[in-house]
Amino acid sequence: MKLSRNRWMALVIALIVAADWLTKAAVQRRFPSEGDRWTLIDGWLTFTHSINHGMSWGMLSGSAGAWRFPLLIVLTLVGIGATISIVRQSRDRWIHVAGALVLGGAVGNFGDRLLNGGVTDFIYVHFFPYIFNVADIFISIGGVLLVARMLLESRGRDKSTPTHA
Template sequence: MPFIALLLAAAEVAVDQILKLLVVRNLMPVGTVTLIPHFLSLQYLENRGAAFGILQNRQWAIALITGIICVFIVVAMFRYQERTKLFMTVCTLILGGGVGNILDRLLRGYVVDYIHFHFFPFIFNFADICVVVGVALLIISLFLPSHEPKTEENHA
């Protein structure tokens, strides 16, 4: 199962990088394209920070932290014995999104963002969506009942 998850994460990275390439080639020259007035637009942005614009111009630090998290995820995917589909989905989403944005930081010096919902003040990209959905699923999974059988050791 970990190898399939790694292939899916690589596919995420490929989709992310293709979308960003299309954005750089087609959206950068025009800046903004409105898709749904007063709701959704594509807007070219070079994000030199982390989520929500924090840690501006600290690309190497952000890339290093993200890289460490990605290595931790890959190790967990192979070593953790209780690999559920939800666990592997969380790992795949966070890993693919993290690597997609690391590539931008290392190759461009910034992350290409382009999705702007007008009711939300920030502009983001496909990789960001993958990470946010992965983290949301992780948080939700913490509240799901465990399928682990209860034993005397669990009650101690």
């Protein structure tokens, strides 16, 4: 059975959200207290329970105020909307793949923020300064792929050709 583009994307998004939430639940069960850790590869990889109340890389996490949570919700919804718009306007399969990766990660983190008040991070690679999660991995891969593909797509387009139909 061949899946339509929308169904294929929905399946990818659902699988990413499931993987993200299952790993976060496992971390929360295994490491109930924030700061609990387990070293997998000494000096290289540690799982540590951390809650990010801010944005990517902890931006705004130290900010107090009732405005932070609603602002993060709005920014996430704007990002999701922008990604959907980019995907819908393109016929490029790689942009669809990249969009599905970004959307899956964004929805995973969005749901975590709504349910828990913050995003559960747990993967600490010792040479990288931040702790991240499965959703962050997909957002990063999808974002890089999306930007690269959009740049390549714009280079191949004739300058006199309009960008929108």
